[in-house]
Amino acid sequence: STCDDDIDDCYAPYDELDLMMIRTASGGLAIFCSFTIIFSYLRFKALRVPSFEVVVWLAASDICANSSYAFFGNPKDGTTECQVQAMAMQFFDMATILWSLTIGYTLYSNVVMQQQFTSRCAMHSFVWGTSFVLMMLPLIYGNYGQADKDEDTWCWIKPDNGGNEMRFYVFFGPIWSTFFLSAFFYISTIRVLNKYTEVASEVETQRKLRKLAANLKWYPLLFIFSWAFITVVRVMDWVGQKKKPWITIVQVALLPDAVQAILNTLAYGLTPAVLEKWGELRNQMLTEGSCFPLFRIDPLWERERNSEMDGTVHTVYSSVGNGLKDSPASDSDDESNSSGMNDSLNRGHKKSFGDTRREGE
8 A cells, every 4th residue: 555654544454454354244244135135035925026026136236236346355456357346346336226216216106106117128228228338438438447546445436537527427426316316206205195194094094104104204315324425535535635544444334335235125125024924934934843944935937916916016115005005095996086086186197096006906
């Protein structure tokens, strides 16, 4: 490492080793958390719905992003390993962000627009295509290299030769644009849920919808928790502000890839529906006195009846459907009552939420 005259600004070899151990540990924890989502999808047929598939792809992107960051080490600038690590980090980090945006849009589409958005082709084209384009731009302009020029660190977009600007063009700019767009989706959804709460006839339904609306406000904050600190650090790099050692330590300890993967698992992968399935499996294992039920995985093409019906998103907002199906718009067999309720909530919509659910069935 390059050191200034101030010894406090230097890192001894063991310090760099400690940072590597922190990266590996946090990355390993994040990969484990993301793997639980994928295993839940494989193990429980009831979770094999299009909406949960989006969460699975989010988890897969998290695994790849953390693997490229935590297990490639610190390749030398200009090597093939450095190029591969830099491109993998850029690609899978953006894919993770865009899958989160897709989840928010699917929620918005189901609840606010009252349309089912389950086109796998459209979602995959958007996520992987956009990530690929944003990965290729630094490659074309020769911006991949060691992320910090004065330290032996991981490889990403190097800061010199226009690299700082490129970081914000292809990474931080899209990240924070995604944050504001996701915030719009969630705020719009919360407003509609609050309207449903006002007209719901049953107290229990009101309680569920009110709780869901309160919980949803936290989901846009995942971006802030994950990316605010590193954004400030990269702005400091851009303006030429030298980092203190403690900033680098916090930067590695609060590894954005790992923090985001863990928060994604808590928010999208450990919902009441998923925890209920794990509770049933635990009881089955206790009854049989064996761990074998854990590995009884049905073929992937097998799904439970009506699992393809995706009137509301099954994961983070599965409670929307559970709450609304008890509402007058969903329980009533009178189409005029359903449409009347919907018109009172959202003028201009042609179909009620209950009508949308019946079509899905």
